[in-house]
Amino acid sequence: DAPLVFNDKNLETSWRPENSSGKFYGPTRLREAFYRSRNLVSIRLLKSMGIKPTLKHITKFGFNERDLPKDLSLALGSAGITPIDVAAGYAMIANGGHYIEPYLVTHIENSKGETLYKSDPYVVCDKICMVEKNAAEEENDASTEDGLTKESFKPAPRIADARAVFILHSMMKDVIKKGTGRRASALKRSDIGGKTGTTNDQKDAWFSGFNTEVATSVWVGFDNPETLGRREYGSRAALPIWMDFMKDALADTPAAHLAQPEGIISVKINAKTGLRTSYAEQTLFEYFRNENKPEEERATPPSLDQFVTTPSESTARPEDIF
Incomplete structure (x- = not known):
């Protein structure tokens, strides 16, 4: 989570994406970056994955590729998507990675x-x-x-690896347990997860979330886009509406968790480096697919400098971005 600057001689200005706080927090595990909504980590992730492969995967969730930007702003939610399409996409995460289609008339x-x-x-x-x-x-x-x-x-056909969806499910629960959606912990349910969303100048506020039985997406904004007001983020403008609805929708229903699929392991890692460890001061357990189990940490912990992107690495060519 370090500053990024993208220069393009065809543009009048450079693109300098920021976190909503305006601060940078250095090396950050993906789970933490997700539940804290760290924009710079998301952009680096998308850049490493590549725009085309990402778009190919996203369209499996029912989105039209024509509606999606073909640049790194995709990582920040710059696409114009309708609430029903967002809800359908989240439903596929909620159900473990199976394709569904929304319908209005039974x-x-x-x-x-x-x-x-x-x-x-x-x-x-x-x-x-x-x-x-x-x-x-x-x-x-x-x-x-x-x-x-x-x-x-x-x-419903499967469109995503059950193990990858399970890990994402777990990450989205952390958004509510200790991230930008923690206000929803007032519902006192252990089975809910979700994600906040806020566009530039707080013109759109979102909260989308679920358990395995119900997926709901809330959007707050104006027909003609204008700011909702200072600090009217998804966690403040949209999340309370989502909570009011889900309180009734899930009333008197048992917790509905996603079953852990085969091929997932829980590993004790160093909270700072993400490597497997048995001696670090700050440790936690993290889920991994079997083949992605991290390396064992050396007796002497590695320097965090190796995780920091240098200026030369943070500069992308225009063809990498657009």
């Missing part, structure tokens, strides 16, 4: 009660559910004398 009947239309949505289905579905279809194929059949459904 069915239409005429005056005689006859069904004229019935929606056919994707349904998230685990292994047990698929066994039951296949058994029901076999029963339908046999056909009964009265012609009655059990309803079938479209199982």
Whole structure:
């Protein structure tokens, strides 16, 4: 989390993205950067991943690539996306990485009660559910004398690695436990996660969050964009609305956590370096995919200087950005 300056001779000014606080915090683990909304870390992450591969992955969540900027501002939420599309995207994170499509009408009947239309949505289905579905279809194929059949459904296809989604799920819970969305801890639920969002000059404020059963997105802004007011961030303008709704939506329902998939391990790491450790003063447990388990820390902890981006590394060519 260090300053970044992007120079382009085709632009009149340089781009100097900042955190909302205007401060820089140095080496930062990705989880912490996420729940604290550190913009500079997000930009570096996107730059290392590449714009094209990122856009290719994002479109799996139902977004139209034409609506997404093809530059590093994508990391800061510069795309103009409708609330229903944002909610649908979050629902796919909430359900563990399965594709769904939002729909507004479940069915239409005429005056005689006859069904004229019935929606056919994707349904998230685990292994047990698929066994039951296949058994029901076999029963339908046999056909009964009265012609009655059990309803079938479209199982939602998987669009993301279950392990990666599980880790992201965990990170989004930390947004509420100790990050920009911690006000929502007043709901006293251990199963909710989410993310705040605020555009430049506080013209748009967002909070989107979920448990595994309900995903909700709240946007606050004007039809003709103008500032909502000083310090009207997502955590202040949108989150209270989200909390009011989710308090009722989740009332009297049990905690709904995402099951930990196979291939995930919990490792004790040095809170400063992110390396595996058994002796560091500040340690914590972090989730990793098996193949991404960090290296064991040396007897002499490495200098943090190696994690700081030098000026030459923080300068990108125009073709890298646009």
